[in-house]
Amino acid sequence: MRPCSLHSVDWPAARLLCVPDPIATRLFDKGSMSHPDDLPIDSQLLRYSIDLVWAIDPDFDDGTDVDLVNEPDYDIGFDFSYSLGKVKLADTSTFERWLQSALRALVAPKLTVDGVLGTQSRLALQKFQLHVKKWLPKHAALDPDGIPGSKTIVALELATGTEAPKVSQPVVVFHPPTSERIVLTTFQDKNETRYVARLDDNEIRFSMWSKTRKTANGTEFDDPYNVSKYEGAKVDLLNDNDLLSLGFSQSGARIFRANALKESAGRFGALNTYDNQIVSWGVAQFAGHAGTLARLLAELKEHPDTAPIFARIFVQHGLDVDFGPYPYDDLAKGIETQRSSGWHIVVNDGKISHRGDRGWKFLRTQPEQLAAFFLAGNYPEIQRGQAKFWRETFLDKALRTKITEAGHRFSDYITSEYGIGLGARLFNWMPAWLPIWFRDFAKELSTRHGGRDFLNPDTWNDNPAYEEEFFTLMKDRRRKEKAGGWDTYGEDLLRYRGSYIALSS
Structure with missing residues (x-):
């Protein structure tokens, strides 16, 4: 370094x-x-x-x-x-x-x-x-x-009121990756190139498909580097006890599983290279362009439980993360700019390092490095790291999101598993919208119910039906904002008030 x-x-x-x-x-x-x-x-x-x-x-x-x-x-x-x-x-x-x-x-x-x-x-x-x-x-x-x-x-x-000691020269402990690499082969299936990647006892299969895109000036071109589905995912490695050991409550664990089912069908190696995030990966489809995926990878690289497998699967195959300036695409203007600092992907091709959004774009064209992401999702350490990151980054923060200047939080109002789950899904998608939507819903409910103050948490305790109305308002608003609603989300989550249990039991 x-x-x-x-x-x-x-x-x-x-x-x-x-x-x-x-x-x-x-x-x-x-x-x-x-x-x-x-x-x-x-x-x-x-x-x-x-x-x-x-x-x-x-x-x-x-x-x-x-x-x-x-x-x-x-x-x-x-x-x-x-x-x-x-x-x-x-x-x-x-x-x-x-x-x-x-x-x-x-x-x-x-x-x-x-x-x-x-x-x-x-x-x-x-x-x-x-x-x-x-x-x-x-x-x-x-x-x-x-x-x-x-x-x-x-x-x-x-x-x-203290004095800093002189900077030490600490011993840097480096765990070099093993010599074993991903074995990648191809075969043709109905005029389609299929990739087969193997590492240890894991084997995954995937293919790429084409999509018509437009340049900033409107010129259409064929993009053949789109990936979405794959075979060979291991989806049952984490049990409830594993999630509880990661700081989830029983309710939180159920919400995590419901979110995973909706986002990736529970596949921790799921990869998406076809939307405006350039690359999204993992059980919650952590976004590349937005920066969330690089932050997750930084956590995986740093944590002692995941550092060895990160080095073996990612670093050994030319994939790393760094903190500093990096190229970033301004989607609104259709131009490349430079971010002054932040976590970002680094993709090495043996000659140069592709950073930030350039790195994500280059990654889309590299079957072996794409395979590294697919395969990584099959390792229990990586699955645990993703689950912990999702809880800390989305579920916990959704619960603590301030709704009012008085300091009332989302969890002061909504107390069902299903309601908290909807809030976590919104926070996972657009965190800034959680307090905005909630205040809008409070106004709507006040209009419906004779001017009652729905920014007062006590009001919600007067009638359990208020929380059911919140469910409907949330799903209706999501449907208006983006295709693909939440009507089938969390069907197994408890809907009655007080059903969300915050502490592990």
Whole structure:
């Protein structure tokens, strides 16, 4: 991994938190970047005005994949502490542990202090950078990029009343992929090329089909690289106990299965290369263009349970993820632009690396690398990683979504499994719409029921039929917005109020 300059000391192991560091100008075109802590506030606002949409909409069609969030309720448990003075830190034995301890004390009480700076550490650092004035009112604004530049470190020192240790040179543990590769063969079936891919005891089969598309100027062309169906999926590897061990409640597990059935027929390797997300993959069809899929892959790459299989199936076959600038297609304008930072796919062809949307487009044309995605879905570790990511990214956040300025959340109003499931499906599709739709439905119900206040959670307890009306309103609205409704979704989910059980039992 390319080295970063951090706190004036090179730190080669900063592969996830500190990529790319503009201080290391030798790695980039001079003038193309500024110091992460030196952006004026107007430039910051311009740069992040679109990226901040991710706060409420991980799959928003503009493609942003920045993990930054506006509200503490939408993240991993951040809670602000505004007191200054010396703060007692859990561990200051190394720079990495000091940094995590400081972030844990200030913004992320659930952050693990283990000296491994990964996704959650970067999220916490972004949170601190965005809200630095809550601790240091006179401090200059910091660029919330998740990179611990020198000014960010000084701000953390001031906010905690502690001094950062010198950056260590940690031992980088690298697990090289095995020499075993995917075996890919082809055969002809009724004038169609069929691909057969094998790895271990897994065998999958797929083919590509053609679709007529249009260029930005309206010229039609034939696109032969569309993939949707495949054979050989293993769909029964995760049982209820597995899901409970991943933090699901029994109700949450049922909702996950209902969502999986609707999105991918329960296939964790399901791949879609035919819509405007360029590539979508997995049990919940995590979106490529929107950035969600790259974030999932980053989690799989980082987590110790999935890192070895990620290296073996993805990295060994030229597939990786990185955090930094990347090419991005502006679908509205029909042009390619550049994202300033974010998780993105990296597809290597042996000569060059294709990043971001260029990477997704190149991947569509590569049968062996497509096979890697199909096959990966058959491994229990990958299935567990996808399930955990879906719970944390969609179900948990849907439950905590704020509906009113008073702080009432979606789960304060809707308490049935089926209703929570519908909310999770909407959040999975368009998270920003969940509070908007709910407030619209509250107005409609108020009109129907003599002006009653349906933004008051107590109103919903007066009549169970109100929640049934919510079901209908939700499905009707979805049908108007997009073809393919939710009428057949979650038929086994419990519909009575109070049936959603939040805690595992």
